[in-house]
Amino acid sequence: MTRYHAMREVPAAAGFKEGDVLFLCGELFGRGYANGIVDEARAKGMTIIGSTVGRRDTDGTLRPLNAEELASAEAILGGTIINIPLEAGFDMEPGKDGVTPVDRLKGVKPDEWSKVTLDQDELNCAKERGTERFRSNLAAVIAQLETMLPAKGNLVIVHTMAGGIPRARVFMPILNKLFKGQGDRFLSSEAFWNSDMGQFCNMSFNEVTADTFSYLIQATAGLRERCPVRYAAYGYHGTEVLINGSYTWQSYTPYLQGWAKIRLENIATAAWEQGIKATVYNCPEIQTNSSALFLGVENSLYPLLASLQQAGEKTVVAECQGLLKAGVTLNDLLSCANTYLSSELVTSTRDYDTWPQHNSPAQQEYMLNSSAQLIGMNEEGKEIICAVLSRGVFRGVGKLMFESSWDPQAPVFWLNHDVIAKRLAS
Structure with missing residues (x-):
């Protein structure tokens, strides 16, 4: 388990400038964590270069973006995209027998998950092929990136790849029960995780969320010889929030990607020990399009309001007050969130050393x-x-990661509500 290391003070302003480059490994879709650091880089006049996961045709073939897709993706990024598919994972890669992991689950009904048997050798073969494809395409992306870098300047490489839920249709109803089920619809995350389908998810999460960071660090070794390079990646490992007036570490349960996030931290730590400035920033819970499956994850976001009030931030606080029903106050909201976070049902499994629960x-x-x-x-x-509040977190996290990346101090940082509130109020 990674040593807990919270960022307590706002870092000094970054010295990045025009001529420096920010490279985003992973595609931007809508608004999410990565938008914050991209916005900061753009404000400093840095050159923004991005990548794409590519698209799948109806026959399953992975391809680059077409002209219309590329124009749209570059508009979202606000920079140039290297149009070589960097889709991570192996769920659609054929095994030795030519069948993909996704196809092996065709016809499986959601209530049959515990009876499914998956051939580990075939999964391993698909994983090896997926890794080989990703690393080959990544090498081509980095070769093109190198031709786009100026003779002098800094390079910030931001790893945004996460998730890895296999794209078999059967998974969504299962995961809906697992994360949202109550009563007869409740599904034990532990029982699912220990099944063949659960372990397939585990392999996929590790490959997409964590191992791609390792591949990225290895693929850019040559770039580190020509210019200063810093790496930043997005983690999650619980967050300190105000509970009963004190900052307390807590987490969303069940967070099945947690094991992959620990693996991501370990990759950064191993790189750091070799003198490579790679840092994972563990970010707070937010609500996004991709987190909609995890209903309840946003319960831990509300105490940020109290942190903002303590820090003297007024803009976000006023906007939130204006969204409440008539007769409801921010104190009512915070009291409800505090009651939830201090409940024995929630605190009974709140243990850092055995996370995730x-x-x-x-x-x-x-x-x-x-x-x-x-x-x-x-x-x-x-x-x-x-x-x-999620937009506030994007901005706060983006500023802290950007400023910290100028002179990185550790392989893993927790960006908790206290330092985010300080940054938004400054």
């Missing part, structure tokens, strides 16, 4: 009911407080 019926029901209660305090469902 699995779900239980009572814990999950309480988490989901609390989520509904908190969301219900908003005047309407289109623009809600946790969306505003």
